[in-house]
Amino acid sequence: SKGTYEFYMLKEIDEQPSVMRKISQTYFDENDDVKVDPKIIDSISKADRIYIYAAGTSYHAGLVGKTMLEHYTGIPTEVGLASEAGYHFPMMSKNPFFIFLTQSGETADSRVVLKEVNKRNIPSLTITNVEGSTLSREADYTMLLEAGPEIAVASTKAYTAQIAVQAVLAKALGEALNKAEAKDWNLKHDLAIAAEGMQQLVDSKESLKEIADKYLIKSRNAFYIGRGIDYAVALEGALKLKEVSYIQTEGFAAAELKHGTISLIEKDTPVIALINDPATADLTRGNIQEVVSRGANVVTIAGKDFAREGDNVVLPTINYYMSALLTVVPAQLLAYYASKDKGLDVDKPRNLAKSVTVE
Numbered sequence: 170s171k172g173t174y175e176f177y178m179l180k181e182i183d184e185q186p187s188v189m190r191k192i193s194q195t196y197f198d199e200n201d202d203v204k205v206d207p208k209i210i211d212s213i214s215k216a217d218r219i220y221i222y223a224a225g226t227s228y229h230a231g232l233v234g235k236t237m238l239e240h241y242t243g244i245p246t247e248v249g250l251a252s253e254a255g256y257h258f259p260m261m262s263k264n265p266f267f268i269f270l271t272q273s274g275e276t277a278d279s280r281v282v283l284k285e286v287n288k289r290n291i292p293s294l295t296i297t298n299v300e301g302s303t304l305s306r307e308a309d310y311t312m313l314l315e316a317g318p319e320i321a322v323a324s325t326k327a328y329t330a331q332i333a334v335q336a337v338l339a340k341a342l343g344e345a346l347n348k349a350e351a352k353d354w355n356l357k358h359d360l361a362i363a364a365e366g367m368q369q370l371v372d373s374k375e376s377l378k379e380i381a382d383k384y385l386i387k388s389r390n391a392f393y394i395g396r397g398i399d400y401a402v403a404l405e406g407a408l409k410l411k412e413v414s415y416i417q418t419e420g421f422a423a424a425e426l427k428h429g430t431i432s433l434i435e436k437d438t439p440v441i442a443l444i445n446d447p448a449t450a451d452l453t454r455g456n457i458q459e460v461v462s463r464g465a466n467v468v469t470i471a472g473k474d475f476a477r478e479g480d481n482v483v484l485p486t487i488n489y490y491m492s493a494l495l496t497v498v499p500a501q502l503l504a505y506y507a508s509k510d511k512g513l514d515v516d517k518p519r520n521l522a523k524s525v526t527v528e
């Protein structure tokens with residue numbers, strides 16, 4: 170039940186620290202060793218390429234998963250939109266392995282791809298929140314998100330759970346492949362850092378309400394920008410904001426703005442900038458200057474190690490590969506308050522259903 174919450178979306182945002190702890194309990198044993206069904210690890214470790222397919226928010230979680238899987242396992246990983254692959258099947262490597270990310274386990278677009286995967290006898294894993302769901306039954310293997318039921322149409326805790334479970338998979342697979350990056354990675358510690366950081370962010374949610382009220386609710390449009398993993402989170406932040414607040418929002422790779430889209434920046438256009446990528450933080454600051462000088466209202470969400478005077482939200486320090494777990498929380502809260510303070514039905518945006526069972 171919603172308990173004292175007006176909307177499930179906020180309840181589910183607030184539950185994310187405990188979801189991180191649940192995933193940690195589920196996927197680590199009493200010796201703090203990562204624990205994944207050995208049959209899954211055995212099967213994926215034979216792959217020369219991993220293909221992740223998903224839709225919407227789950228696709229955005231896959232973009233983060235790709236980065237982690239490649240870094241910790243060394244296996245090249247592709248991410249695609251299920252709806253595009255169903256009828257234009259990607260070119261296959263010799264030994265492919267498919268991962269389906271799906272909160273509901275019922276998304277029709279993903280089911281079409283899995284059917285084709287099964288026809289070709291390619292091994293597959295579904296990462297889902299719903300035990301016994303169709304995509305779980307039809308794939309060879311399942312890993313559960315352990316996020317608890319997600320009721321709000323806009324996905325929040327399933328997104329962070331998908332990232333955390335992909336991290337578990339990357340750790341277990343990388344260790345099996347004897348990768349130093351994976352063996353040296355204290356993921357259990359990182360999950361605890363993520364849980365604490367999320368708690369800090371949800372405890373200071375009032376500041377996001379103020380930003381939403383000041384910069385977003387009166388605006389017709391908005392932008393999210395970032396590079397690296399921040400770009401993946403920019404896409405998710407934009408989807409979240411537009412789907413629940415109806416403010417047309419685009420997520421952009423920060424450097425791409427100047428290749429065209431910057432012509433849309435006017436006085437007071439909100440631009441939310443994400444700055445957590447050590448390799449590009451300074452470059453993104455440059456891109457922020459470009460939109461500030463065209464009159465944009467810039468909201469900066471920066472990791473503690475990259476923060477500057479005047480940043481709107483400062484995120485606790487975390488492993489870059491896990492940073493999406495924290496960066497997304499203020500983005501979720503901005504979407505929530507923009508919707509609620511416009512008087513909209515946060516949990517049931519118009520035209521949307523929780524599970525999309527048509528192609």
Ligand code: F6R
Binds near residue numbers: 271279
């Ligand atoms: C957006 C959202 C959708 C779903 C998408 C896939 O907030 O919830 O974009 O992520 O419909 O759904 P699942 O993960 O159930 O396959």
